[in-house]
Amino acid sequence: MKRELQGKILDILSACVDMTIATMGPDGAPHATVVSFVHDGLLIYFGCAAGSQKATDIARDPRVSITVTPPYANWMEIKGLSMSGTAAPVTTEGEIGKAGKLMLDRFEMLSSMPIFDEASVRLFRVKPQIVSILDYTKGFGHTDVVRVGADDIAQTHETMRHHWLLAQKPQGAGKP
Numbered sequence: 721m722k723r724e725l726q727g728k729i730l731d732i733l734s735a736c737v738d739m740t741i742a743t744m745g746p747d748g749a750p751h752a753t754v755v756s757f758v759h760d761g762l763l764i765y766f767g768c769a770a771g772s773q774k775a776t777d778i779a780r781d782p783r784v785s786i787t788v789t790p791p792y793a794n795w796m797e798i799k800g801l802s803m804s805g806t807a808a809p810v811t812t813e814g815e816i817g818k819a820g821k822l823m824l825d826r827f828e829m830l831s832s833m834p835i836f837d838e839a840s841v842r843l844f845r846v847k848p849q850i851v852s853i854l855d856y857t858k859g860f861g862h863t864d865v866v867r868v869g870a871d872d873i874a875q876t877h878e879t880m881r882h883h884w885l886l887a888q889k890p891q892g893a894g895k896p
Contacts, residue, residue: 735790743777805848
């Protein structure tokens with residue numbers, strides 16, 4: 721993915737605090753809800769009740785769709801993202817700590833809330849696979865559609881920032 725488009729995605733994610741996430745219900749019907757989120761590069765984190773329909777749907781089928789749109793004054797300024805990807809529960813202490821810090825930094829009100837019981841709240845990570853970048857400043861309905869690969873995530877993931885160098889190795893470097 722071009723760095724320019726990565727930058728646009730990150731700018732839009734940073735300008736939003738809520739997203740709509742759609743999961744697939746047991747009967748195949750979509751279920752869309754709004755949740756607050758944080759992101760570490762292209763990885764998106766959100767929490768929800770462990771017994772919620774979102775958590776139950778993701779346990780059965782990890783495919784999700786997400787939309788975000790920052791505030792705008794008129795239609796010709798609309799920017800937003802539509803993404804499809806997979807969601808998975810965050811289970812390692814290191815990643816839980818990292819996502820938790822991102823949430824505390826973005827949502828200060830969390831520091832004054834009671835500590836959540838681990839059994840009642842589930843933290844999820846979403847890895848986007850396809851992103852549609854909506855940008856009306858380039859014309860009504862203008863979109864750029866990009867595939868997101870592991871290298872794209874590594875290039876933007878704060879805790880893996882050094883991995884961007886891997887994409888710039890000279891040909892043949894590092895091969896056995």
